[in-house]
Amino acid sequence: MPDTAPISRIRSGRRTDIRQQNERMILDAAERVFAEAGFGGATMQLIADMAGLPKANLHYYFPTKEALYRRVVRNIFEIWLDAASSFDDAAGPVEGIGAYVEAKMLISRQHPHGSKVWATEVMHGAPVIQDYLETTLRDWTEGRIAVIQRWIDQGQMAPIDPRHLLYMLWATTQHYADFGHQIETLNAGHPLTDRQWREATESVKQIILRGIGAL
Amino acid sequence: MPDTAPISRIRSGRRTDIRQQNERMILDAAERVFAEAGFGGATMQLIADMAGLPKANLHYYFPTKEALYRRVVRNIFEIWLDAASSFDDAAGPVEGIGAYVEAKMLISRQHPHGSKVWATEVMHGAPVIQDYLETTLRDWTEGRIAVIQRWIDQGQMAPIDPRHLLYMLWATTQHYADFGHQIETLNAGHPLTDRQWREATESVKQIILRGIGAL
DNA sequence: TCATTTTCTGACCGTATGGTCAATACGAAA
DNA sequence: TTTCGTATTGACCATACGGTCAGAAAATGA
Incomplete structure (x- = not known):
């Protein structure tokens, strides 16, 4: 509604919001799956399902399973x-x-x-x-x-x-x-x-x- | 050499010895591998290598990975x-x-x-x-x-x-x-x-x- | 020696997994 | 509308893994 929304927030905010939000969902799901199945037992597919994203999208944000694990x-x-x-x-x-x-x-x-x-x-x-x-x-x-x-x-x-x-x-x-x-x-x-x-x-x-x- | 070795020990002992000895080696190796890699991260191949046996031999003594894990x-x-x-x-x-x-x-x-x-x-x-x-x-x-x-x-x-x-x-x-x-x-x-x-x-x-x- | 049971093993199979990629959709700026 | 970088996704691939199996090799008893 407000057409005078802060430029800075829109310019660099929106996109970062999507990224941050998805990373957060992925990290939350990953934490659970890693905790319940261990690194070896966890699958990217299960993490993806739990985060509500296709598996390929996970690899867009976290290149490898190990990178995701490190962050967790x-x-x-x-x-x-x-x-x-x-x-x-x-x-x-x-x-x-x-x-x-x-x-x-x-x-x-x-x-x-x-x-x-x-x-x-x-x-x-x-x-x-x-x-x-x-x-x-x-x-x-x-x-x-x-x-x-x-x-x-x-x-x-x-x-x-x-x-x-x-x-x-x-x-x-x-x-x-x-x-x-x-x-x-x-x-x-x-x-x-x-x-x-x-x-x-x-x-x-x-x-x-x-x-x-x-x- | 001694041709008068106890019959009972040879009859039912020898074979059991092989079995018990191998099961013990497998269980020791499995305990280590499961502890260091978790159930999902452990591989039958690694357990076999550590026990000094071919992988197929493991499945002769323990039908499945889960059966082995249960015993451990x-x-x-x-x-x-x-x-x-x-x-x-x-x-x-x-x-x-x-x-x-x-x-x-x-x-x-x-x-x-x-x-x-x-x-x-x-x-x-x-x-x-x-x-x-x-x-x-x-x-x-x-x-x-x-x-x-x-x-x-x-x-x-x-x-x-x-x-x-x-x-x-x-x-x-x-x-x-x-x-x-x-x-x-x-x-x-x-x-x-x-x-x-x-x-x-x-x-x-x-x-x-x-x-x-x-x- | 021969027969029988147990033990051993290489080769093989189906499946699941981590990861890739090209193509597409989307959102923001001009 | 057009442009351009970001985000999305289905299809695909190579690999590794658990498990199987047929047959060889020992071990055991007669």
């Missing part, structure tokens, strides 16, 4: 890293680790497929994201170890090996995404309710915070 | 269940959960491939072992929950939701197998040493036992 894995990794900030601006372990657990539990609930893709990738020896592990993740880990060590030195928690504490944080929170199907089966076949998610988060927080002597 | 998953599940006994004959949480953590950490170290196959299977929605989840695992879980609840009622530990405690035990111990590659990368590229495995086990035990108020 990278997306998850970035979501993960964002949750890390919870850690930094915290005065002590109760606040910092508590917030980190909450953030990661939320991701497990909102991005279960992504978590599974990541887990599978690592289990297969990280053929695609080995460089991330050796650079970004390693740096991040060192930084957090330093933070935890400081808390220990300040007497805010017991002298736990920070490395194993981090592994435990990752393991417990991601378990609710990666093994969600098993948990659901053991929950009489029903997905966890809001209340159960809260209880899970609180249980994890309490056990770990008490376990490291921070409570 | 079942084997792991049974190893897992054996570790459960640590739980039962224990007077309290320190002894019971401590022994369980140690048993499961040992399995993570000795059967990392099996753990990965199991994890992948569950992440894919347990298409092959859903019945196990709904029967054996569910029963086992209920039994352990009762044990933990008794410990709580007896005041031997804090009132933690037993279910989430179990999930935490599974998550933390299996993490050292399933994410072994990531841990190795963060360990300067070296596998954990004996000492590091002991430290990991102790860290997990301490945090959890203190976390549930059992220490």
